[in-house]
Amino acid sequence: MDSRFRVDLIAATPNPQQCVYAGMHQDYSEGFVAADSANWPEESKAGEICIKRLLAGERGHYGPLEHAQIVLNVGWFPHSVMQQARTHRVGVSFDVQSMRYTGDRICKAANDELELEEVFYLRPIGSYSDRQGKKYAYTEEQRYIDLELCRAAAARYRDLLAAGFAEEHARGILPFDYRQHFVVSFTLRAFLHFLDLRAKLDAQQEIRELCDLMWPHLQAWTPQFADWYEKSRLHKARLAP
Incomplete structure (x- = not known):
């Protein structure tokens, strides 16, 4: 990997798995879920529940994952990576050095x-x-x-x-x-979709290296979702919903 390639965290939803849980929970709850936030499961448990009820067994209920968001700063990658990253409908927002x-x-x-x-x-x-x-x-x-x-x-x-x-x-x-820096924001759903598209083993080398640098941020941010994704979808080119 090129030694200059870099991905830094700018900001992220601080309790992403609870946010996904809240969205999922409101779908089938009579009450106003925020009023009961003191009784929500803690962050890791919320992630486990969401995996079981939304994604396990390829249920594919990805909508609630859109409530959690993360913003990354990507640096020193070649322009071809930006061209690839913006291809296909990824539901991602970019701000890129314009040249x-x-x-x-x-x-x-x-x-x-x-x-x-x-x-x-x-x-x-x-x-x-x-x-x-x-x-x-x-x-x-x-x-x-x-x-x-x-x-x-x-x-x-x-x-x-x-x-x-x-x-x-x-x-x-x-x-x-030429090298470009850019800021990119993902929902959790879009992050997983991007990895489906670009972390597959026959993707362009440089964009796979971008995914490699993004991956630790996903693991630190949503560890239960990252663990599920690594076991069930990573590198398997299953295009996300």
Whole structure:
């Protein structure tokens, strides 16, 4: 995994499994469930009850999971990850560096004020295969050529801006996989759906690594749901409801 890849927690529902429980409980309760919150099961027990009544046996009653929300800051991933992350209907909100207002780092890389690989992503040297199973090697020599292309593109971008070109015009000559930071918010349901789509074993390498970095946040936030998901759905490409 690239050493720069990073996922940090910004905010999260503090009692997510109780929130799911409250939503589920209101579905079949005569009373106003918040008035009885002192008698709700504690957080871990609430998670166990929700798993049993909503998800065990592939019941698939995912609606109450939408009441719990988490916000993450994702850093230094290539643009291709953002392209994949926003593909399909994931029910997720993103705010992403635009490369219209955030290109100063490219100029700094062109001027050797930042490492080139701080702003551009290239896969490490190694053996790879495409989705049809065809194997190939990405060698040191090939990677050097690609780094020099990135260097030339950064210099051209800098020079275009200096000549008065608009940022959205200049960015068109940049390599596709410049690095981007973004903030993303999930409901618990959307988080699990995203993992169904992107943690599967034939997904693009970099977005699987994003899922790997997201996973500990799910475990810390909703441990009972994470445990159930790991046993029943993780890496199995069962597309979520």
